[in-house]
Amino acid sequence: MLQMHTKQPISAGIVVVAAGRGERAGSHEEGPKQYRMIGGKPVIVHTLENFMTWEAATHIVVVIHPDDEALFARASRHIISATPIDTVHGGATRQQSVLAGLRHLRDKGVSHVLIHDAVRPFFDHQLLDRIADRLSGGATAVLPAVPVADTLKRAGSDGTVLKTISRDQLYAAQTPQSFDFAAILEAHEKAAASGRTDFTDDASIAEWLSIPVTIVEGAPANVKLTVRSDIAMADDKLSNARIPDVRTGNGYDVHQLEPGDGVTLCGVFIPHDQKLKGHSDADVALHALTDALLATCGAGDIGDHFPPSDPQWKGAPSRIFIEHAAKIVRHHGGTITNADISLIAEAPRVGPHREAMRANLSEFLGIDVERCSVKATTNEKIGFVGRREGIAAIATATVVYGGKKR
Numbered sequence: 001m002l003q004m005h006t007k008q009p010i011s012a013g014i015v016v017v018a019a020g021r022g023e024r025a026g027s028h029e030e031g032p033k034q035y036r037m038i039g040g041k042p043v044i045v046h047t048l049e050n051f052m053t054w055e056a057a058t059h060i061v062v063v064i065h066p067d068d069e070a071l072f073a074r075a076s077r078h079i080i081s082a083t084p085i086d087t088v089h090g091g092a093t094r095q096q097s098v099l100a101g102l103r104h105l106r107d108k109g110v111s112h113v114l115i116h117d118a119v120r121p122f123f124d125h126q127l128l129d130r131i132a133d134r135l136s137g138g139a140t141a142v143l144p145a146v147p148v149a150d151t152l153k154r155a156g157s158d159g160t161v162l163k164t165i166s167r168d169q170l171y172a173a174q175t176p177q178s179f180d181f182a183a184i185l186e187a188h189e190k191a192a193a194s195g196r197t198d199f200t201d202d203a204s205i206a207e208w209l210s211i212p213v214t215i216v217e218g219a220p221a222n223v224k225l226t227v228r229s230d231i232a233m234a235d236d237k238l239s240n241a242r243i244p245d246v247r248t249g250n251g252y253d254v255h256q257l258e259p260g261d262g263v264t265l266c267g268v269f270i271p272h273d274q275k276l277k278g279h280s281d282a283d284v285a286l287h288a289l290t291d292a293l294l295a296t297c298g299a300g301d302i303g304d305h306f307p308p309s310d311p312q313w314k315g316a317p318s319r320i321f322i323e324h325a326a327k328i329v330r331h332h333g334g335t336i337t338n339a340d341i342s343l344i345a346e347a348p349r350v351g352p353h354r355e356a357m358r359a360n361l362s363e364f365l366g367i368d369v370e371r372c373s374v375k376a377t378t379n380e381k382i383g384f385v386g387r388r389e390g391i392a393a394i395a396t397a398t399v400v401y402g403g404k405k406r
Contacts, residue, residue: 008136008137009136010056010111010112010132010135010136011056011058011109011111011112012056012057012058012110012111012112012113012132012178013057013058013059013060013061013105013108013110013112013113013114013181014051014057014059014060014061014113014114014116014176015061015063015098015101015102015114015115015116016044016047016048016051016060016061016062016063016101016116016117016118017063017090017094017097017098017101017115017116017117017118018034018044018062018063018064018065018068018072018090018118018119019063019064019065019068019089019090019091019094019097020032020033020065020094020119021065031068031071032065032068032071033119033225033226033231034047034118034119035068035071035075036231037235038121038231038234038237038238039234039235039237039238039239040238040239042075043118043121043225043231043234044062044072044075044076044118044121045076045079046121046122046238047116047119047120047121048060048062048076048079048081048085049079050123050124050125050128051083051114051116051128052079052081052082052083052085053125054125054128057083057114058083058108058109058110059083059084059105059108059110060081060083060085061085061101061104061105062085062086062087062088062101062118063087063088063089063090063097063098063100063101064087064088064089064090065089065090066089066090069087072087088100088101088104093197095188095192095197095199096197098115098202099188099189101115102181102184102185102188103185105181106185110181111180111181112132112135112178112179112180113178113179113181113184113185114128114131114176114177115175115176115178115179115184115202116175116177117175117224119224119225119226120174120175120222120223120224120225121225121234122219122222122223122234123174123176123221123222124219124221126219127217127219127222128176130144130216131144131176131178131216134178134214134216135178135179139212139214140179140180140183140211140212141177141178141179141180141183141184141203141206141211141212141213141214142178142179142213142214142215142216143173143174143177143178143203143214143215143216144173144174144176144177144215144216144217144218144219144222145171145172145173145174145215145216145218146171146172146174146217146218146219147167147170147171147172148167148170148171148172149167150167151164151167152164152165152166152167152170153165171215172218173201173203174219174222175201175222177201177202177203179206179211183211184202184205184206186209187205187206187208187209187211188202188205190209191205196208244400245400245401246337246398246399246400246401247296247297247334247399247400247401248296248396248397248398248399249291249292249293249294249295249296249396249397249399250291250292250295250394250395250396251289251290251291251293251295251393251394251395251396251397252288252291252392252393252394252395253284253285253287253288253291253392253393253395254284254390254391254392254393255276255277255278255282255284255287255390255391256276256277256389256390257274257275257276257277257388257389257390257391258275258276258277259273259274259275260272260273260274260275260276261273261275262275262348263275263276263282263348263391264276264281264282264283264318265283265284265285265350265353265357265391266283266285266286266341266353266356266357266358266360266361266374267283267286267317267318267319267357267360267364268353268356268357268360270350270353271348272347272348274388276390276391279308279314280306280313280314280315280316280317280318280321281315281317281318282318283317283318284343284391284392284393285341285357285393285395286318286319286321286322286364287318287321287393288341288394288395289322289325289339289341289361289393289395290302290318290321290322290325291395292339292395292396292397293322293326293328293329293336293397293399294325294328294329296329296334296397296401297328297329297332297334297399297401299325299328299329299332302321302325305321305325306320306321306324319360319364322364322365323364326364326365326366329399332401333401334399334400335400335401336366336367336371336397336398336399337398337399337400338367338371338372338373338396338398339365339367339371339372339373339395339397339398340375340395340396341357341361341373341374341375341393341394341395342376342377342393342394342395343374343376343377343391343392343393344376344377344378344379344385344391344392344394345376345378345379345385345391345392346378346379346381346385346386346388347388349376350374350376351376354374354376357374358372358373358374361374
């Protein structure tokens with residue numbers, strides 16, 4: 001319940017119309033356009049969250065297609081709303097779907113209702129407040145609209161222009177179209193009883209019964225997502241506006257040293273009087289970085305993907321592991337932006353090989369060499385590293401998520 005600086009408070013029910021098939025948006029594995037992903041969430045979730053967080057909303061009913069139960073359940077599974085949200089099945093036309101939503105609200109104690117297209121996710125609370133202000137001031141029907149800006153032409157069936165239409169007093173209608181609840185329910189019931197099915201919006205039904213409709217300033221951003229390109233542009237808009245999903249993963253590994261002829265670090269073989277003991281080539285640096293990458297998308301660790309007990313990895317070059325981890329990251333929509341490895345060893349000296357190691361990381365990960373760092377330090381002859389019993393590595397990977405999978 002919200003007092004909008006006027007004499008009469010309103011209790012607003014919300015009907016979100018989401019039963020359409022959206023053929024103009026093209027076929028898609030995610031289903032109708034209201035369930036397509038934009039900015040990391042389904043379109044309908046953006047719409048519902050705008051209403052859920054508006055303090056005048058007291059009850060929300062979503063009108064869905066009977067075939068979309070599972071789609072809606074999946075889309076809304078993470079929604080937490082203090083405002084009750086119900087679903088009902090829609091009909092063959094938008095008009096029938098709206099009537100189903102209105103009938104569901106009959107016993108919910110709402111004084112007014114806002115009827116909104118699920119595929120208009122870019123409205124804001126300022127628009128809702130303007131509507132509520134008019135309703136609470138006594139308006140029976142309120143239509144958000146924006147003045148027509150384009151030059152309008154009337155053309156014949158052959159495409160020849162017949163006339164230029166004046167834009168004066170012309171408006172493009174938007175939703176939510178909003179009404180005194182009892183008045184619009186009665187209007188919809190009478191339209192259904194009369195057999196009329198040609199109304200293109202709810203305001204036109206009110207006009208049919210001579211209910212005065214008041215225009216309020218709409219929002220230019222409150223566009224309807226109709227075709228595939230609309231959805232792509234909406235995704236770009238939201239993705240660019242979001243706080244970047246930057247994740248950092250850490251990895252640590254250690255391998256024992258034993259007598260030998262050299263060690264492999266970051267894919268570079270360094271002659272030495274010891275070698276690293278391990279099932280693969282025991283590249284402790286790449287093993288640590290593999291874990292760091294996997295950590296950024298919760299994909300387990302190196303042992304989950306390459307079990308030491310599996311004989312096929314005996315002596316295998318560790319670039320296989322790091323390239324596999326990079327592929328998993330990209331499959332999850334991640335872009336690797338930085339890789340940093342610190343090696344802790346008394347010997348051999350890493351400095352002379354650092355640039356070759358960085359070049360390898362650049363190649364293995366598919367990123368610029370300036371984004372690859374390799375550092376080394378001793379352990380000041382303390383502990384197992386100081387006694388030259390092993391080499392340890394600490395790795396950090398930075399990955400930005402949210403892009404398209406590739």
